[in-house]
Amino acid sequence: MRYLDEYRDARLAQQLAREIHRVTTKPWTIMEVCGGQTHAIVKFGIDQLLPKSITLIHGPGCPVCVTPLEMIDKALKIAARPEVIFTSFGDMLRVPGSTTDLLSVKARGGDVRIVYSPLDAVKLAAQNPGKEVVFFGVGFETTAPATAMAAFQAAQQGLKNFSLLISHVLVPPAIEALMSSPDCRVQGFLAAGHVCTVMGYEEYVPLASRYHVPIVVTGFEPMDILQGILMCVEQLEKGNAEVQNQYVRSVRKDGNRPARELVGRVFQVVDRKWRGVGEIPRSGLGFRDAYAQFDAEKRFAVEEHTVAEPAECLSGLVLQGLKKPHECPAFGTRCTPEHPLGATMVSSEGACAAYYRYRMPPAGVK
């Protein structure tokens, strides 16, 4: 595939790795923010190409993983209603709530459907006027333009039976929360390339300056990640703390203006609770009053109640980069993708799922 395969060239990846070895003179700890980057690192063994003195920490960039347990329980309550067609991206279906998950609700007769795009849900609403169609909108800034467009087009079409359950979170407040924690060992960041495709990278400049950390906007193929690491290490070796763009084929400094404009029309910034991390002020998106009719939380008036996490699940510590998946006592035994204890084992961007898929030894091998 063009603009994909050529960035997986083994010889060129090795060349980048050699250059990283050449410039590294001190130990450095770097966090890759996005779960998609974590998966590429684990799948292609990028961490194993680096000098031992460079430590990669996996960040909280997995929107499925950070969606609070209360929100999953709300989704489950709405999905179980007989008049509802509940639509969602695929990997939300197996995320465990307090007692069950969407797949089980589906198995018991709930009309739960996987869709590729939020616009598919809008189409379903238009085709099923006797049903309430709900879309579970989970994602970072990358996904907000899509859910905003769904609400916008539903309003254009005058649909009365469509709503969205929104769980959108923002990256810069999460980085700020991480950096202000006393446990934080991160010295440099690989920022999320597709989030920045939408948002640009202006908002990272004050973060780089305030915490004196280099931030390199990075893509997702092996060569992108290696070049991002190289640029980050070169800055660290010089004592610099600037924002740089590695993912130049997709990211512009200004990002995607029409996308941000529509997001700003439909949504506003609100406080949000992150699963495993806690409440981060002004870290999420909620509906503006003009679009409140599309807010599934208001439409279905589901009661809020605080839920305790299963005691054994360490996903909170994994999301903050304080523990690696294989350091969890339940990893691979009581917690597997088939029977997950937490979201990090279910999501296609979850660190635990990545380690399970690419780092587990074959059966019978210790």
Next chain:
Amino acid sequence: MCLAIPGKIERITGEDPLNRMGKVNFGGVLKDACLAYVPEAQVGDYVIVHVGFALSRVDPDEAQKIFEYLEEMQELDEVGVPPGASLPKGGSEPAP
């Protein structure tokens, strides 16, 4: 957060910029994508698509930069230029 892949626009429909849709080819698989956020994209362009929405047009010149950089590094390597320097060391090294 970020699962998006590049595809080639084969066809565009829709007059209204906010309803502009494209048929995008991902290595042989054709899928619909909303092109509202890439008003400059035309048939033949590559776009990065996330959940049915094109979020950016792949800039072919920028896409080459990493390969140019690596080639330049390779050439400097062969002439024996250490990283960060622009001239070869004097003495034993032949002049370029």
